[in-house]
Amino acid sequence: MRSKFLFTLVTVLFSFLTFSQTANNYTISFENAEHHEAQITAVFSNLENKVLKLRMSRTSPGRYALHEFAKNIYNVKAVDGKGNELTVTRANPHQWNIGKHDGTVKVTYTLFGNRGDGTYSQIDQTHAHLNIPATFMYALDYEHRPINVTFNVRKDLDWKIATQLKKTGNNTYYAPNLDYFMDSPTEISNHSVRSFTVENGTKKQKINFALHHNGTEAELDEYFEKVKKVVLTQQKIFGELPDFDFGEYTFLACYIPNASGDGMEHRNSTVLTSTRSLANGGLDINIGTVAHEFFHIWNVERIRPQTLEPFNYTEANMSGELWFAEGFTSYYTNLTLCRAGLITQKEYVERLAGGLNYVWNSPGRNYFNPIEMSYQAPFVDAAKSVDPVNRVNTFISYYTYGSVLGLALDLSLRNLDNDKTLDGFMKLVWKNYGKTEVPYTVRDIQYALQRYAGKEFADAFFSKYIFDSQMPDYKTLFSSVGISFVQDKKDELSLGARFSGFKVSSNPIVGGAAYKAGLSVGDEFVSINDQLITAETKPSEFFGQFRPNQTVKLIFKRFGKQKETMFTFDSNRDYTTKLQEKVTNREKKSRDNWLGSK
Template sequence: MKNRILIVLLTVFLSFTGFSQTSNEYSISFDKAEQHEAQITAVFSNLENKVLQLRMSRTSPGRYAVHEFAKNVYNVKAVDSKGNTLSVTRSDPHQWNIGSHDGTVKVTYTLFGNRGDGTYSQIDETHAHLNIPATFMYALDYEHRPIKVKFDVRKDLKWKVATQLKNLDNNTFYAPNLDYFMDSPTEISNHSVRSFIVKNGEKDLKINFALHHNGTEAEFDTYFEKVKKVVLEQQKVFGELPDYDFGEYTFLACYIPNASGDGMEHRNSTIVTSTRGLAEGGMERNIGTVSHEFFHCWNVERIRPQTLEPFDYTEANMSGELWFAEGFTSYYTNLILCRAGLITKKKYVEGLSGGLNYVWNSPARKYFTPIEMSYQAPFVDAARSVDPVNRENTFISYYTYGSVLGLALDLSLRDLDGDKNLDDFMKLLWKTYGRNEIPYTVRDLQNVLTTYAGATFATDFFSNYIFDSKMPAYKTLLASVGVDFNQSNQNELDLGVHIGNFKISSNPIEGGPAYNAGLALGDELISLDDMVINAETKDATYFGQFQPNQTVKLIYNRFGKQRETQFTFKANNDYSTKLQEKVSKKVKENREQWLRTN
């Protein structure tokens, strides 16, 4: 990674000091935006005397699953420098081969795109929302070349361009190589932009927020103040911002009804999309994605797992470190909002219970460790499949798993002598690996924790919670900062399955009442304890007649036949997290230090 960055910066330097390199050149136009189509032209020159291999990527930086972008490419044609038609053949679903050229190949094709999120492209009358791997072919063996791309914007729609790519002129932009190009999403629309300057050591860095929405400029002004607080609060965690390549970082936000909710980090920018406008709840609910994705400009973009280097555009990218890269980022997502005063301490603390219960109560921990959960990313990270899976019992999101482990590590460090905390551990990781972009392994994380907190502490934490699936002592840890962690809903029933209109709508949880009774997805309940269910029966009223630990006869329908079993209700064992009102002076100080940046 470090060598790649040095090459990138050298290429940038040479390009802007008069050194001429052959560029791969693209242009894209949107005359048929209402049909979700873009017309793309790519010119590859000074080619070797061999077959030119053009591919569409199957993956996208920031995603870990395979996405078959070639499926939306058609009408592919090619000519040489004299305009002579060239034969285009296919060697696999993702590749086009062009031979017998004269050293120059001009390719044209049509792209269909209608999903506005962090992975795909969307083209319509409102915008051209472009994820580069989903949009542009690339040439094998020429990935090192600089790239120029011209966006032929719709002037009739008042479109303009927002991207981390280097702006040359006349809507033409520059990337030093394919990796940078692929990592540079672009929003073309009639958007608004707000910017502010952040002092970062001896440098001034510019933070931009390009917002495509249907709201007012006043709403944007209010929202941007929240964004500024997030940026400055996160800068405190690491002690500095990254040294962005062109001195700028850009949020590319689409808060419009035709978008799809998402967030996707990139080197000097991020995509944040939502169907919620600022006046429709987005003012409060969209800021969490901003917080999460901006934290990634340190954690994952520069503090980067070795398993993601180099990024593979042809296969799924698997990493065992996502519990840290995504999970610890998730831990900081709402903690930063709390520290910035954008959510209350009460709301933050009470919100911890959801993730803690999900991980604490999941049977999946007996199958996979956090590392192995991370390995599941190619199957779950916006991946598509048609066959049923048993995720309810075998998978815990590495986002949530890592988040609750981040909480445990933070509170455990704060319980040690020497005013230790997760912020300073993250600073040390940044200085050791992130600032100079040295990829890390899981053992590297453990070694840095050893340096920071001692070998015994680091070995215990990694042995029990990373290389194994044990749970930290959350009750004790949370008590140290004045938070109750108690089971407060044991008068309520736990069915161990999702039921909608008295039909089993999920796989039963292992060890739960529905699982023990032998029920399965799709079963339809007929009666419990001889009380027949009919069209007027309401779920809450019906199940409210039963008590925890009560056993009843259950009649149900499976594949058109009635069956009978014994069903034993269980108590709801979920935990709640609540701020303690009366705490000692020491506990109060611990809580204040935790919920505000030191």
């Protein structure tokens, strides 16, 4: 469990843990990096007289779905403390059992890794990008033990080590227990580092930004100035930074062509990966992931759902609070950029429409409320399935759903008396559940809102928007801060499904034009009102002759046979959000208090 007690041990009893407890020791080297392999040795000593059970995790901190890391492990061998070979058996696809040892077991194995993101590991001649659950076996029944890991870096490639683990030797690092180890991604590469110190009450906290990229030092300098603005802006929201366990926080950024785009929060660090270089738009675009992941040091890492404690490495981790943990974090992502001056108020406001339209127009609200949408995480959070699903109709991302609810709560609070804001509410939640590291439930958040804004307000918000799937009155909420919220695209057509050319490429949206016409994914238009569609026909020009609510005769092809149906074009129901130029002084003040720098 990520309890405050465990991490107090890190700072208070570090020396005691290091020298008085038996530690599990790992060594990893990368001689065959060009073929994406790492060689790993693990030594487990002072074992009980029973079978040693070694596992590869099936989950990774920050992810909620299953990931079969064991598939990338091979050449597993074991010897005892005298070097005698031991028999290794497989209890299940994820576990290796070793018996008849002498109290010490030395295991060696090969890891294949070639995905650089927030979950997997990637080993090549550019770097060793290591997510710990995807890299190291762990010993069941010995999760409480301290862990030492030695990284044998490639000196010929000028590799250096960046990690939240505590450095104890030249290339050796320490974790107080398995949970901290699993939560500590490590970037080994020829990267550059920038650091600055933040005043945090009576303490000073060090913020490091380690960047592995193919760009220039000047680009990193420019980008790091933006990172600093993000950190300081979010510090003001909560009034303080958390007490990082070793006094430092480290961004682990890989902006390289062979990475996969991702962001993944951890207790005192975060992984940031992108194929987009700083020179190729990354200076402006990548910073959003920085803002999202850093906000997580409060919201999810320390303000933590009870459903994620303790984190389970053998089963999917399901939580009904992700609309708050991920969604409210998503709300603050662009808001942080706006307050930090990294995007304009106009840019921020106009971006709101995308998320609002996605949630507002989705039939998914007919099936699941935000809590139940959060329960879908094990099926969608980097999870894969080979069978088709109907998520276009049944699922709304808890990131976006929670974000638009965070927006509604913020504006609703600002319409109350006594200067209520979402910032103030998040500070209260931080004080009660984050700083104390007491895991929360959905009801705890509701009760916290009762204390902050009153029982009537809190109960109404939760009953309508959290326990049910109603939508707030955004038009009224936006008007209080001088923002228009209008449907101004009604003259545009809506087909009610995604198309590839003239072929339906997604399940039709329930209630949309394609759905009402009885179309299905894979159906291909042949003609409309006897106008034949050919390979030269351009969709934009062809559909441009029709109008919303117009009904036409459609001939389409399904499974090689032609069928006929009547098709009624729908109108685009999307909203736009825009700053109003003519506003009252009160609206202007409210908007600036909301979006302005703090």
